[in-house]
Structure formats: C-alpha cells, structure tokens
Amino acid sequence: xxxxxxxxxxxxxxxxxxxxxxEVNIDxxxxxxxxxxxxxxxxxxxxxxxxGNQDRQHNFVLYAVFQSFNDYDRLANSTFLLDLTxxxxxxVKDQExxxxxxxxxxxxxxxxxxxxxxxxxxxxxxxxxxPVTYQLQIxxxxxxxxxxx
Amino acid sequence: xxxxxxxxIKRKYMAHFIDAAAPGxxxxxxxxxxxxLEEFNVEMxxxxxxxxxxxxxxxxxxxxxxxxxxVEPYYAVVxxxxxxxxxxxxxxxxxxxxxxxxxxxxxxxxxxxxxKFVAYKEDAIIEVVSYGGDTTGYxxxxxxxxxxxxxxxxxxxxxxxxxxxxxxGTGK
Numbered sequence: 001x002x003x004x005x006x007x008x009x010x011x012x013x014x015x016x017x018x019x020x021x022x023e024v025n026i027d028x029x030x031x032x033x034x035x036x037x038x039x040x041x042x043x044x045x046x047x048x049x050x051x052g053n054q055d056r057q058h059n060f061v062l063y064a065v066f067q068s069f070n071d072y073d074r075l076a077n078s079t080f081l082l083d084l085t086x087x088x089x090x091x092v093k094d095q096e097x098x099x100x101x102x103x104x105x106x107x108x109x110x111x112x113x114x115x116x117x118x119x120x121x122x123x124x125x126x127x128x129x130x131p132v133t134y135q136l137q138i139x140x141x142x143x144x145x146x147x148x149x
Numbered sequence: 150x151x152x153x154x155x156x157x158i159k160r161k162y163m164a165h166f167i168d169a170a171a172p173g174x175x176x177x178x179x180x181x182x183x184x185x186l187e188e189f190n191v192e193m194x195x196x197x198x199x200x201x202x203x204x205x206x207x208x209x210x211x212x213x214x215x216x217x218x219x220v221e222p223y224y225a226v227v228x229x230x231x232x233x234x235x236x237x238x239x240x241x242x243x244x245x246x247x248x249x250x251x252x253x254x255x256x257x258x259x260x261x262x263x264x265k266f267v268a269y270k271e272d273a274i275i276e277v278v279s280y281g282g283d284t285t286g287y288x289x290x291x292x293x294x295x296x297x298x299x300x301x302x303x304x305x306x307x308x309x310x311x312x313x314x315x316x317x318g319t320g321k
Binding site: 053 | 159160181186
C-alpha cells in the first residue's frame with residue numbers, strides 16, 4: 001500500500017472518524033458537514049544511511065467540514081482534532097509501505113505519525129454559524145529498505 | 150551482482166561486515182553494518198613522526214596505523230545476532246578475549262567470481278561505549294578497534310563467508 005493510501009486508511013479506521021462518516025476524500029471536500037478531505041502536500045527525504053535505506057516524510061493536510069452553530073460545537077470540533085492527534089501518534093504499528101522509484105518496487109514501513117496546526121481554517125458561507133472547515137497538518141514518516149546490495 | 154559499477158562509487162558498495170558469533174564459535178556469523186548509519190568512517194590514526202635535520206629539511210615517516218571505527222547509532226533489534234553479542238558484553242561486563250571479533254571490508258565494485266568480491270579481513274576488538282538512548286529506540290553504540298592480522302581474500306555475499314587468498318596478504 002502506498003503511503004497516501006495507508007494514511008487515508010488509518011484515518012478511516014479511526015473510530016473518531018468512522019463514527020461520523022466512513023469516508024475520507026483525497027484532494028476534495030464537500031461544503032456540507034460532516035466531510036473529510038485529505039490533501040497530500042509533498043514528500044521529502046529525511047535521511048539516508050550508508051546502505052541506501054531511506055527515512056522519508058510525507059506531509060498531508062486533513063480538512064474537516066463541521067457544523068458550528070455555537071461554542072459547544074466549536075469546542076467539540078477542536079476536541080475532535082485533539083483526540084485525532086492522540087490517535088495518530090498511537091496508530092503506528094509498523095504498517096507496510098510500498099514505494100515505486102524508477103520502476104523499482106521497494107518496501108518499507110511506517111515509523112511515525114504526528115500532526116500540528118489543528119485549527120479553524122475557514123468559513124463556508126461567510127459566517128461562523130454555517131459549516132466551517134478545520135485543518136490538521138499530518139506528517140507520516142516511513143522507512144524504505146534499499147534493494148539488494 | 151547484476152549491476153556493473155562504473156564511475157563514482159556509491160557508498161553502499163563499500164560494505165562493512167562484523168562477525169557477531171560468540172568468541173570460540175567454530176563458524177563466523179557476519180552481519181553487515183550500516184542500518185541507521187548516515188556515516189561510517191574507519192579512522193586510520195596513522196602514527197606519524199616528523200623530524201627536521203640541521204639542513205632544515207624535514208622527514209616524515211609513518212610506521213603504523215591504529216584504525217578505529219565508531220558505530221553510532223546502533224539500534225538493538227530482537228533476533229539480530231550482533232545485538233545479542235553486544236548485549237552480552239554490556240550485561241556481563243566482558244573484557245579481554247571475550248571482546249575479540251573479525252571485521253571484513255568488501256569491495257562490492259570488484260567482483261571476483263560469481264557473487265564473490267575482493268575483501269579484507271582483520272581482527273578487531275569491540276568496545277561498547279554505552280547503552281540506553283532516547284525515545285527513538287534502545288541503542289548500544291560501540292567502537293571497533295582494528296588490531297591487525299589483515300588478510301586479503303574474497304567474500305561470498307550470499308553465504309557471507311570469507312575465503313583468504315592463498316597467494317597474497319597484507320600484514321599490519
């Protein structure tokens with residue numbers, strides 16, 4: 001499973017998400033609550049050892065459209081992001097990752113999930129009482145084994 | 150190896166193996182070093198002596214080396230024979246001959262027969278520097294002191310066996 005698919009699946013499998021909706025879109029969010037969109041924002045090499053094994057990081061932004069009628073809703077929304085942050089930190093269980101580089105399929109494993117900047121991102125209808133979008137930046141670190149020698 | 154290596158040699162083609170078998174074992178158990186190591190250097194530590202004569206000329210001689218390498222970080226992995234060896238050294242505070250091992254440097258760009266490569270084997274002493282580490286994992290960094298008896302041969306990558314050349318060798 002590619003890193004994007006894996007992170008999407010981990011989020012779908014999170015009870016916090018599956019209790020609200022069983023769906024997470026890629027690069028897309030609907031305007032009505034409740035909706036989740038996972039936006040990959042790039043991959044970077046963190047380090048490489050002398051055998052050619054790589055530690056890489058893929059960055060995501062998770063957008064969540066929630067309702068926001070009052071403070072109670074907004075507190076629940078922010079608490080959701082906080083709980084999701086805790087969940088992601090504990091969701092890493094050496095899941096396998098598949099990487100294709102120059103037509104070579106390499107194998108690796110997820111090593112760390114972390115997140116930051118969980119906050120209100122924008123209004124949908126120009127008012128805070130309508131549907132609002134929250135964001136959570138997610139960082140997925142994974143280890144890729146070098147092939148052969 | 151199917152790949153023909155030309156030009157600038159990638160770092161991974163200079164391979165370092167260490168015998169992780171317990172002292173006195175009949176057959177070595179070579180383990181490759183390099184996981185999690187962004188850099189690994191064998192410091193030559195040449196013994197350099199420089200003299201200046203009355204004419205103002207200087208003469209420099211090198212009469213030996215004390216090679217040493219540092220393996221840091223080394224993350225302990227359950228089932229890794231090198232971890233077992235290092236853990237025993239730390240647990241039982243082993244000294245002297247119990248620290249002896251051999252290291253093999255393999256030139257993966259110099260194939261000498263199918264799956265065999267030019268290699269140099271040398272006796273070494275393991276020095277466990279510390280054990281513990283941070284939350285990234287249990288670490289046992291160690292130093293390798295090369296102590297001589299360096300011989301040339303070939304290394305079979307598949308079976309991880311070293312065969313000394315019968316006609317040549319390089320002593321320290």
